[in-house]
Amino acid sequence: MAALHISEQSLTATALPSKTDENQLGKKIVVRLPVLFCGLLLAVVANSHAEELPANLDWLEVVAFARHQTDYSGVFVYQYDNRVETTSIVHVNQPDGEYEKLESLDGPQREIISHDGRIWGFVNHKMVQLGSNYGHGNFPSLLPEQLAALKANYKAKLLGVARVAGYNTQVILFKPIDNLRYAHEIWVHTDSGLLLKAAVLGDNNKVEEQYAFTQLQIGGKIDRSWIKECDKAAAKLKDAPPANADIKPINSGWVADMLPSGFKKTLEIERLMHGRHAPVTQMVFSDGLSSISIFIEPNDRDEDDEDGLSSRGAVNLYHKVMDKELITVVGEVPPRTVIQVLDSVRYNGK
């Protein structure tokens, strides 16, 4: 008896009636008249559920704009891989551009300030430049082509209103057209357009990572004393090379044939990377919401780096040695996608 029961259970996955299978439904209507009534009923119910709104992409422009133009301070939690991190953030606009300060509230103390495309951090009580924000300048960087790509690769759906950190938000779901990318759900403050919560959803709607403000002050009196310190440190480094001196655009001749549809190349550069002797080629592809980077470098690393897949939250990384090159694919896309992309990387000559 028990055995029979188990086998029944394993059948369920295939035996469930598919609610969208209207072709099948159509056949039934032709063959079996009594079903007609039920079919009609189904169709009516199905229609009442199809309240998909076509274009909710205006929201995104608001989000991209608000992210830069609003002064705010608050605390948000970031959850990934069964971990939770709490971070405070201050974002202000000054005459000479945007300033943003992030401070980790748990674990080792970390503080990051970004301004003018540069990222600063305190290491041993000294402010040093950690990196740059090449892609995102001081202005809303949501380009029309990015919006168009997003529209082609995701279905936007308004899911109603919800409260986050005491504010009313509009919930929007971006459902991907295939299973090679994650779904994204965002909670946008209805008044300011600030992104108050965001979740990346994988298979079975599993939350791969999410972040949410727990406390937020929009506008009003915001502490700006730290800006002076940042400017002082920046002034000392006036002679330092510009942030992107070690980066140059190239045409490497490398291609990836199996990128999911809709991923367009946004960048191809040669750059120096920490601990590497030779420059590394980096290609970046975007589908409007997610992006994939491909790194190609000569395999001259001493340690035996085994091939493999690793992940942190929604970001997956896969690397593999192909002939003489070490190839690494990173992106906020499912594991199957980084593997598929890497396996299709080849040199196409110059």
Added chain:
Amino acid sequence: MKQKISVLMDGELFEDEAETLLDQIKRGSDVDNDWDMYHLIGDVLRQPEHIHCGMSNKIRERMEDEPVVFAPRVRAVKQRMRTFALSAAASLSAVGVVAWMSLQISPEVAPQLAMQQTAFRPASMQIKPDANDYLAAHQEFSPSADLNGGASYIRTVSYSNGAAQ
């Protein structure tokens, strides 16, 4: 009777008694329902995440859709089968509508089960600290940072930290 079914499910009924009971189950629909209900209760207790409700009906319904080959020589049987199929399909579709409508009440259930078959997630481990450079470099040029909001901030914090050490 209910007692007996419960004992049978636990596998503690004697063979001859079990046979009689199974005969009854085959005949009487009441007993059949009890049998289903007890298994459903068992399922819920064992694994509350996935509850298969009205499964045998669904299986029966799917089997209806399978092509049936009727041998041309037995007309009477064919006729009887068709009558049976028509009425069975009607009642099963009604059940299907109810089941489908109940699925609509909790919309997550259907896609979850449907996707279980295609879900493919190779074993993966945590990204090692020495790969932080790649993550930072990826983050730096990721064109969709504006739409990922806080996630991209926090990534910047943790990756940069790794690079500084």
